[in-house]
Amino acid sequence: MTSPPCPMCDRWQSDADLRIAELEHSYLILNRDQFFPGYCLLFTKQHQTELFLLDKEVRQGLMEEVSRVAQALAACFQPDKLNYELLGNMVPHIHWHLVPRFRSEPLWPRPIWSEPHQELVLSADQYRQRCDQIHRALAEEV
Ligand SMILES: [Zn+2]
Numbered sequence: 001m002t003s004p005p006c007p008m009c010d011r012w013q014s015d016a017d018l019r020i021a022e023l024e025h026s027y028l029i030l031n032r033d034q035f036f037p038g039y040c041l042l043f044t045k046q047h048q049t050e051l052f053l054l055d056k057e058v059r060q061g062l063m064e065e066v067s068r069v070a071q072a073l074a075a076c077f078q079p080d081k082l083n084y085e086l087l088g089n090m091v092p093h094i095h096w097h098l099v100p101r102f103r104s105e106p107l108w109p110r111p112i113w114s115e116p117h118q119e120l121v122l123s124a125d126q127y128r129q130r131c132d133q134i135h136r137a138l139a140e141e142v
Contacts, residue, residue, distance in 0.1 A: 006047055006091070006092075006093050007091055008043050008047075008091050008093035008095055009047050009093060011027070011029065011041070011043060012027045012029070015029050015032070017124065017127060017128075018030040018031075018032060018127060018131065019131065020040065020131045020134050020135050020138075021134075021135055021138055023042075023065045023068075024061055024065070025044060025045060025046075025058050025061045025062045025065060026042050026043060026044050026045060026062055026065050026066075027042070027043055027045060028040055028041070028042045028065075028069055028134075028138075029041050030127060030130055030131050030134070031097070032119075032121065033119040033120060033121070034120045034121075034122055034130070035117050035118065035119060035120040036099050036100065036101070036105070036112060037077055037100060037130075038073050038076060038077040038079070038099070038100040038130070038134070039097070039098070039099045039100070039112075040069065040073065040097075040098045040099075040134065041095055041096070041097060041098070042065065042066060042069055042095065042096045042098055043093060043094065043095035043096070044058075044062065044093070044094045044095070046058070047093055048093070048094050049088060049092045049093065049094065050094070051086075051094065054094075062094075066084065066096055066098070068138065068141055069098055069134075069138065070082045070084070070098055071141060072134055072137035072138040072141060073098060073100050073134065073137075074100070075137045075140075076100075076133055076134055076137050077100040079100030079101050079102055080101060080102050080103045080108075081100075081101045082098065082099070082100060082101070083097070083098070083099040083100075083101050083111070083112065084096055084097075084098060085097040085099070085111070085112070097112070099112055
């Protein structure tokens with residue numbers, strides 16, 4: 001083995017307190033920093049680095065999952081815009097940063113990484129509440 005361990009492959013275990021939903025092709029967790037309310041991470045169950053390397057059926061199913069989660073986040077947080085960021089420079093395992101964005105933010109309309117911000121850490125109860133809220137919104141979709 002030459003490649004270092006992949007932190008995203010462990011994330012469902014290491015961030016167990018932030019779990020929202022296990023979908024068919026992906027896992028959904030809340031991002032620990034909630035400076036952007038509702039900021040989630042959706043990552044593939046399968047370790048893969050690029051969308052084009054997935055089987056077509058998996059890729060299409062994955063895109064449906066991304067879209068479903070975005071719809072649930074929109075219902076929960078009523079943002080002005082949903083952001084979808086799939087970079088993988090730091091952690092090359094397909095994962096989306098799904099971020100509700102608001103015109104009232106200091107960083108609007110720039111990307112979330114355009115300047116540093118103070119991380120917002122919630123209490124265990126607040127994390128659980130927010131995860132449950134998103135989980136319920138996902139379940140209510142048709
Ligand atoms: Zn991985």
